[in-house]
Amino acid sequence: MQSKVALLWCNAAATSLFLLSLRAKPPPPNFWKRYYCSSFYVAAKGTPGQPFFPYHSAMANYLITGIAGFIGSNLARTLLARGENVRGIDNFATGKRENIAEISGRLDFREADLLDLDAMRQACQGMDYVLHQAAIASVPRSVADPLGSNRANVDGTLNLLVAARDAKVKRVVFAASSSAYGDTPTLPKHEEMPANPISPYAVSKLAGELYLQSFWRVYGLETVCLRYFNIFGPRQDPNSPYSGVLARFITSMLRGEQPTIFGDGEQSRDFTYVDNAVAANLQACTTPAAQAVGRVFNIATGHQATLNQTVAVLRGITGYQGPVQYGAARAGDIKHSFADISLAQKHLGYRPSVGFEDGLKRTVAWYQEQGAPMAAQASERSR
Numbered sequence: 001m002q003s004k005v006a007l008l009w010c011n012a013a014a015t016s017l018f019l020l021s022l023r024a025k026p027p028p029p030n031f032w033k034r035y036y037c038s039s040f041y042v043a044a045k046g047t048p049g050q051p052f053f054p055y056h057s058a059m060a061n062y063l064i065t066g067i068a069g070f071i072g073s074n075l076a077r078t079l080l081a082r083g084e085n086v087r088g089i090d091n092f093a094t095g096k097r098e099n100i101a102e103i104s105g106r107l108d109f110r111e112a113d114l115l116d117l118d119a120m121r122q123a124c125q126g127m128d129y130v131l132h133q134a135a136i137a138s139v140p141r142s143v144a145d146p147l148g149s150n151r152a153n154v155d156g157t158l159n160l161l162v163a164a165r166d167a168k169v170k171r172v173v174f175a176a177s178s179s180a181y182g183d184t185p186t187l188p189k190h191e192e193m194p195a196n197p198i199s200p201y202a203v204s205k206l207a208g209e210l211y212l213q214s215f216w217r218v219y220g221l222e223t224v225c226l227r228y229f230n231i232f233g234p235r236q237d238p239n240s241p242y243s244g245v246l247a248r249f250i251t252s253m254l255r256g257e258q259p260t261i262f263g264d265g266e267q268s269r270d271f272t273y274v275d276n277a278v279a280a281n282l283q284a285c286t287t288p289a290a291q292a293v294g295r296v297f298n299i300a301t302g303h304q305a306t307l308n309q310t311v312a313v314l315r316g317i318t319g320y321q322g323p324v325q326y327g328a329a330r331a332g333d334i335k336h337s338f339a340d341i342s343l344a345q346k347h348l349g350y351r352p353s354v355g356f357e358d359g360l361k362r363t364v365a366w367y368q369e370q371g372a373p374m375a376a377q378a379s380e381r382s383r
Helices: 002-024 031-045 054-058 070-081 101-106 117-124 139-144 146-166 200-219 245-254 274-286 307-318 342-347 356-369 375-382
Strands: 061-065 085-090 108-111 129-132 171-177 222-228 260-262 296-299 325-327
Touching: 061 070, 070 085, 070 101, 070 274, 085 117, 108 117, 117 146, 129 146, 129 274, 139 146, 139 200, 146 171, 146 200, 171 200, 171 274, 200 222, 222 274, 245 307, 245 356, 260 307, 274 296, 296 342, 307 356
Parallel strands: 061 085, 061 129, 085 108, 129 171, 171 222, 222 296, 260 325
Antiparallel strands: none
C-alpha cells in the first residue's frame, strides 16, 4: 500500500513539473488531445512501479516502412490510437492503398521506394523510431526472382540504415524472419541456433539482420531484430499466389471453394496473430538498450500446428465441409517451424495476448466484414 501511495505522489509531482514547464514552452497543436489519449493508454497498459511521463510518451515520432502492407498498416493504427506521430512510406509493390485509406488523413504518408536513398534520408529526418516492415516477403517469389528479392530486402535495408544513421534516429526495429533457421530438425527454434537459410528470401532477411547488428557495433545506431513466425490477421492479401497460407485458406473456405495445401499438410507452423507482432515492435522500441539492442528475438506464440490441423479448426469457424486439394510441395519451403519465445519474454516483456484459435476467429470475422460470404451461403448461391 505504501509503495502505491509513493508511486502516486511521484507521478503527481512529475506531472506538476511537466505542466509548469508548459508555461515556458507552449505545447504543439493537438497536444492536449494526444496528452489525454496517452495518459489513459499508459494508465491501462503501463508497467506497475514505473512513473508516468506523459509528454515523452505522447510525442514520439515513428517511421513505418511498408505502411500499406499487412503488418505495417496494423502498426499504424495502433500508434495513431495511442496519439503518436506516424510517418509512412510504401511503393505499393505489395502494399495496398486501401489498407491505409481510412487513416491517410492522420499520418504523413510518402510514396517512396527503399532503393531511393534521398527519399529515405528525407523520410528519416526528425524520426525517433523506425519500424522497418517493408520487404518482398515471399519464399516462392524469391525463388522465381532472387535478384528482385535481394534488391528490395538487402539493398533497400542498407539504404534505410544509412539514412537512419545520418538522421540520428534513436532505434531501428527490423522485421526479420524465422526462415533464417531453415530446416534444422531442432524444435523449438531458439536464437542461439546457427542460421541455416534455404531460400533466397531467407538469405536476404538474414543479411538484413547482420547489417542491423553491424550498424549497432560500428556506428552506434540502436537496432533490434524480430524474427516473425508466420504472422496472420486482418488486411493480409489473399489474392496473390505468394500470399500467406492462412489468408488463402480462409477466403477460399468462406467462398465454399477448396483450399490448396502444398505438400502432405503435415508441415507445421507457429502461426502468430498480428496484434502480437505489433506489441513486440512497440516493446522493442522502448526496452532499455542493455536488454534489447543488437539482439535477435523470436516473435511467435510458442504453439505448433500442422496445416491439416489448421484446416480442421477453420472448418469449425467457417462452416466449410468440402474436400481439401493437395499439391506438390514448393521449393524453398521448410517442414517445421516452432518458436522458443523465452528470450523475448525475458528481455522485451513480450507476452502473446492473442492465441492461435482466437486469432483465427478474429481473422475470419474481419474477412466476413469485408464481404466474404460464409461457406454455407456461398454453397446456397451456387445451386
